[in-house]
Amino acid sequence: MLLNYVRFNFFIKRIFKRMRFFLFLFLSLYIESNITERDDVKEFIKFAISNSDLDRDEVLAFIKDAKPSKKAVVLKNNQPEVKATWDSYRSTRVSATRIINGLKFLLDHKILLENVEKDFGVSKFYIVSIIGIETNYGRNYGSFNPLDAIFTRAFDPKSKYWQNELLELFKIAKRYNLQPKNMRSSWSGAMGLGQFIPSSYNSYGVDYNYDGVVDLMDSREDGIASVANYLKVHGWINDALTVEEVEIENRISSLSEFQIDELVLPYRINNFRTKISADEIKKGGLKFNENFSGKITPLLMHQKGKTRLFLGFDNFRVITKYNRSSKYALAVHQLAEEIEKKYYETI
Structure with missing residues (x-):
């Protein structure tokens, strides 16, 4: 009798354990597939509506497909600007290949870069260097979409700063009739030739080809001019020490x-x-x-x-406004120097 009771008790415990597992799995899938049911997301939706010209249906349409990205979290916690030694960091950003490709990018867009340099007062060599480090001269815009990338930073854990970036992303999407899920970005949600987060896109993006659209994805004119504008607004002085x-x-x-x-x-x-x-x-x-x-x-x-x-010097610290890292700013400077040397050896 006692043995039967023990067996029955063990059997019941196993059933409840499995039920808890499947209940947890169901709730996880439900929450993931019903992202708008989260309390923090509901709070954000109210914030977005009251701080933009977006209505509730528009915000819901943009956010409903968002999914937190575990890969983005891993990359956030292993940023080379923090983890890598200077030698290691520099070797990938000021490599011989990146220098040669930088020279090619400069020569391919020479007239455009000279016009931008004249209009904004920012060295073409530093513009090219930033684009080279950010996207390998337009070859790599990232493997994420900005919706998932920024949603992850906005809610896991909660961040008012990144929730504002999510709203700025939705403003871009509405203005240009885009779907955030179909756009490309880095793990942090930075987009385009110069890798602008949404608030920078909206604040410093330039329609340099005057087609009515600030297009940092496909327009070399807009992408290059926007990098220059960012540096100019933050205090860059051409010919000053960097x-x-x-x-x-x-x-x-x-x-x-x-x-x-x-x-x-x-x-x-x-x-x-x-x-x-x-x-x-x-x-x-x-x-x-x-x-x-x-x-x-x-x-x-x-x-x-x-x-x-x-x-x-001051120009060095201007570069840190682009990426708040001394390693990054020094790498931008050294790559710009190397591209400039190659340029004057060529012409």
């Missing part, structure tokens, strides 16, 4: 990346938020002979087996 490399004392000229990270200085190195004078840098422990005016961001990098000191 980055200068200076010789440093032998005692720190062969530090490893780990040793650089362990350096104790009265200011933060390799951080674009650091803005100090040349004298402050020297007094703090990084000695060099040159004198510079203005605020400087000190960058101490292990590059090709040697410790190198780069000084970032």
